[in-house]
Amino acid sequence: MENIGFSVPHKIPEEYINKITEAVQSTSPEKIPQQFMTFLKVYDRFKLDVAVTGDSGSGKSTLINALLGLDHDAKGAAPTGVVETTMEPAAYQYPNCPQVRLWDLPGMGTPSFTSKSYVETINFNLYDMFFVVISERFRENNMLLIDEIHKQKKPFYVIRTKVDNDLRAQGRKYNFTETGALTVMRDECLKYIEEKNLHPPIFLVSAYDTQNYDMQKLKDTFEKEAPELKREVFPLFLASLFSGHRRKRRTFMRHGLQSGKISEEEVLDLRTFCECLDIANGTETLTTTLEALDHFQLDVAILGETGSGVTTLLNGLMRQQNGVFCSVLSEMPATSPQYPNVRFWAVSGIQNIMVNSLEGMKDILDNFDFYVLIVTDWEKAYHVDLARDVQRLRKHYHFVQTKIDCHLQAQEDLCCSETEILDGLRAQCAEELQMAQVDNSQLFLINSLDRNAFDFVSLESVLSSDLDTIRTSAFAYYIDKIVRNKKQAQSTCQIL
Numbered sequence: 001m002e003n004i005g006f007s008v009p010h011k012i013p014e015e016y017i018n019k020i021t022e023a024v025q026s027t028s029p030e031k032i033p034q035q036f037m038t039f040l041k042v043y044d045r046f047k048l049d050v051a052v053t054g055d056s057g058s059g060k061s062t063l064i065n066a067l068l069g070l071d072h073d074a075k076g077a078a079p080t081g082v083v084e085t086t087m088e089p090a091a092y093q094y095p096n097c098p099q100v101r102l103w104d105l106p107g108m109g110t111p112s113f114t115s116k117s118y119v120e121t122i123n124f125n126l127y128d129m130f131f132v133v134i135s136e137r138f139r140e141n142n143m144l145l146i147d148e149i150h151k152q153k154k155p156f157y158v159i160r161t162k163v164d165n166d167l168r169a170q171g172r173k174y175n176f177t178e179t180g181a182l183t184v185m186r187d188e189c190l191k192y193i194e195e196k197n198l199h200p201p202i203f204l205v206s207a208y209d210t211q212n213y214d215m216q217k218l219k220d221t222f223e224k225e226a227p228e229l230k231r232e233v234f235p236l237f238l239a240s241l242f243s244g245h246r247r248k249r250r251t252f253m254r255h256g257l258q259s260g261k262i263s264e265e266e267v268l269d270l271r272t273f274c275e276c277l278d279i280a281n282g283t284e285t286l287t288t289t290l291e292a293l294d295h296f297q298l299d300v301a302i303l304g305e306t307g308s309g310v311t312t313l314l315n316g317l318m319r320q321q322n323g324v325f326c327s328v329l330s331e332m333p334a335t336s337p338q339y340p341n342v343r344f345w346a347v348s349g350i351q352n353i354m355v356n357s358l359e360g361m362k363d364i365l366d367n368f369d370f371y372v373l374i375v376t377d378w379e380k381a382y383h384v385d386l387a388r389d390v391q392r393l394r395k396h397y398h399f400v401q402t403k404i405d406c407h408l409q410a411q412e413d414l415c416c417s418e419t420e421i422l423d424g425l426r427a428q429c430a431e432e433l434q435m436a437q438v439d440n441s442q443l444f445l446i447n448s449l450d451r452n453a454f455d456f457v458s459l460e461s462v463l464s465s466d467l468d469t470i471r472t473s474a475f476a477y478y479i480d481k482i483v484r485n486k487k488q489a490q491s492t493c494q495i496l
């Protein structure tokens with residue numbers, strides 16, 4: 001069959017492949033998947049710890065409550081007040097980003113936390129990012145903080161709070177305009193920061209009037225940038241754990257373990273991986289690896305016999321009306337904004353491939369990260385054989401039975417209800433899989449031409465969450481495969 005020998009295009013741009021394979025070349029191939037998986041697992045779980053810092057009374061705790069959408073006296077709100085209220089750092093889960101924690105820190109410049117010792121006392125290097133909160137005007141303390149953050153190469157936002165107060169006070173001036181006053185405030189911040197050649201985002205907000213000024217912009221910007229910020233700071237986190245000053249490293253490790261950012265069992269794998277990527281000489285390779293993960297294309301195959309409805313299902317999933325992707329094994333994958341960084345491939349005519357070459361089928365299967373197997377007739381063993389092959393590759397799949405509307409129509413003469421017929425189909429699937437001793441996989445009953453009927457919506461939502469979950473392990477598997485291939489090619493060359 002003409003399809004044998006098919007392989008999908010690179011899943012990540014070639015320049016990343018070269019950099020990563022070069023970096024892990026000194027590791028023995030058996031160890032790559034485990035270390036790599038540990039690295040990706042810690043990254044997946046990693047929480048971006050954002051320290052909300054600034055002078056005492058500048059409005060840090062009130063700002064956190066505004067970001068959490070809580071009143072100051074609500075349960076779970078940060079304590080606020082006109083006297084020093086925050087004595088210990090406290091963490092708050094950021095509402096729309098599960099991977100972000102906001103830390104309410106004590107304020108700078110009180111007898112308990114003097115400006116001089118603040119950075120040491122607070123242990124500034126434990127945080128990944130900073131919201132520097134200022135109010136009324138820019139002070140020397142603010143610049144001290146920004147200098148320290150810059151020294152640590154960490155990202156930060158400058159947030160000027162209480163602009164409602166400032167505007168009210170200035171409103172008495174004779175030539176006052178709100179826009180003019182806000183511009184003056186922004187320019188004041190810019191003047192000091194740009195003198196240092198720094199360009200952080202600046203927001204002018206009121207925690208009491210969140211509908212006006214920059215509060216919404218602050219939330220939108222941060223929520224959009226959070227994944228990117230996480231990628232930027234994770235290598236710095238690893239560098240603090242495994243390189244640099246010994247005493248600092250120890251404090252950092254203790255904190256990492258306590259806060260659940262890393263577990264005892266992961267330390268060894270992660271250390272070896274970081275050493276292998278030469279973390280002592282910079283975090284560039286780690287950053288490249290994470291960028292590659294961002295670019296990684298997940299390949300999903302929709303597999304079925306000729307005429308089983310592969311293309312129609314693909315069009316349904318891509319929300320296309322007509323047969324746009326119609327070749328037997330499309331040269332071009334289908335993509336949709338609903339599934340970012342996923343390529344869907346229509347693989348029709350599997351009966352021919354399987355009859356001609358089982359090995360060829362396995363090679364084709366290994367190109368993909370996930371499979372939707374279309375069931376036509378349980379009498380034919382293709383589906384079960386395919387499921388077994390997929391399982392052997394330690395990958396996942398779902399079964400889909402298409403054209404359910406036709407099936408129901410054909411059964412019209414029987415005196416069964418629709419539910420009884422559908423339940424019958426599900427029971428048959430469970431039975432067949434049990435007999436064949438393949439894992440019990442879910443079966444979706446679909447009419448590809450009507451997205452509102454039967455299990456279409458639940459197939460879509462299960463696909464979304466499954467594809468999200470397998471992304472990192474598929475990436476690790478792929479890197480492992482290309483590193484092995486490269487090593488094999490090198491050793492063959494040497495023998496020759």
Ligand SMILES: Nc1nc2c(ncn2[C@@H]2O[C@H](COP(=O)(O)OP(=O)(O)O)[C@@H](O)[C@H]2O)c(=O)[nH]1
Pocket residue numbers: 055056057058059060061062063079080081082084085086107161162163164165205206207208209
């Ligand atoms: N008008 C106004 N008052 C604010 C704003 N943010 C904080 N405050 C007040 O400033 C005082 C100190 O706030 P707090 O959040 O406890 O400051 P922290 O020490 O930096 O945590 C409190 O009395 C707040 O009510 C704001 O945006 N507008």
Ligand SMILES: [Mg+2]
Pocket residue numbers: 060061062079080085086104105106107
């Ligand atoms: Mg406070």
